[in-house]
Amino acid sequence: MRKPDGKIVLLGDMNVGKTSLLQRYMERRFADTVSTVGGAFYLKQWRSYNISIWDTAGREQFHGLGSMYCRGAAAVILTYDVNHPQSLVELEDRFLGLTDTANTDCLFAIVGNKLDLSEEGASESLEKEGHSSGSVGDGCVSPKVPKQVKPEEAMALYKKILKYKMLDEKDVPAAEQMCFETSAKTGHNVDLLFESLFDMVVPMILRQRAQGPPQTVDISCYKPPSRTKSGCCA
Ligand SMILES: Nc1nc2c(ncn2[C@@H]2O[C@H](COP(=O)(O)OP(=O)(O)OP(=O)(O)O)[C@@H](O)[C@H]2O)c(=O)[nH]1
Numbered sequence: 001m002r003k004p005d006g007k008i009v010l011l012g013d014m015n016v017g018k019t020s021l022l023q024r025y026m027e028r029r030f031a032d033t034v035s036t037v038g039g040a041f042y043l044k045q046w047r048s049y050n051i052s053i054w055d056t057a058g059r060e061q062f063h064g065l066g067s068m069y070c071r072g073a074a075a076v077i078l079t080y081d082v083n084h085p086q087s088l089v090e091l092e093d094r095f096l097g098l099t100d101t102a103n104t105d106c107l108f109a110i111v112g113n114k115l116d117l118s119e120e121g122a123s124e125s126l127e128k129e130g131h132s133s134g135s136v137g138d139g140c141v142s143p144k145v146p147k148q149v150k151p152e153e154a155m156a157l158y159k160k161i162l163k164y165k166m167l168d169e170k171d172v173p174a175a176e177q178m179c180f181e182t183s184a185k186t187g188h189n190v191d192l193l194f195e196s197l198f199d200m201v202v203p204m205i206l207r208q209r210a211q212g213p214p215q216t217v218d219i220s221c222y223k224p225p226s227r228t229k230s231g232c233c234a
């Protein structure tokens, strides 16, 4: 198996839907999840590149592992729940610091998930399914609440992150491009999120390759040198 060419990491509080987003994208389904323990990854082939996407645990007890997962990341997806303002606050307070180990040119996406639970997301998913907005109430639809976190608040956090990383706004993608609202349940914006990031990560991979020898080893191309010493781990 080839080593990944790039790495994307999902971070965010427990229960915001990180595992569900990844499952929706990779397995095309929304299924029951259990709270993640430690971390897990999927490999996605995008064009001719292998990108690893890491799902991490939001639970406090696994917090210490976050910076390890972020090491060398080309992009980090900071996830919150659009119906829980505290989950956005936590991104700044608890999770941003974990990204210090990521690449210096690491990209940041801010993702508000569970849009389907808010009134706004409800009308979007119903329209997509061909219902009129008056048809809610078939007994299967959860009660809708006004969305608690506005997109502008996520964009304000994006700008704070740029300051924290000492990045100039003109050198990085605009906040509008990097802040998403999603629903792992309906699939709303999930492909857009991941595939926009893949397209942004590929030029970074190419830049890194042009800059010098790869830091990862492609073991499928490895040919042992003719003068090998046995019993030594170089
Ligand atoms: N309605 C709705 N529920 C969602 C959505 N995404 C996730 N959920 C539900 O929210 C709960 C938590 O989802 P997970 O994906 O396990 O959350 P997580 O962020 O991975 O949580 P940890 O692994 O504990 O950090 C589960 O019951 C999911 O079914 C969504 O977009 N809409």
Ligand SMILES: [Mg+2]
Binding pocket: 018, 019, 020, 033, 034, 035, 036, 055, 056, 057, 058
């Ligand atoms: Mg999880």
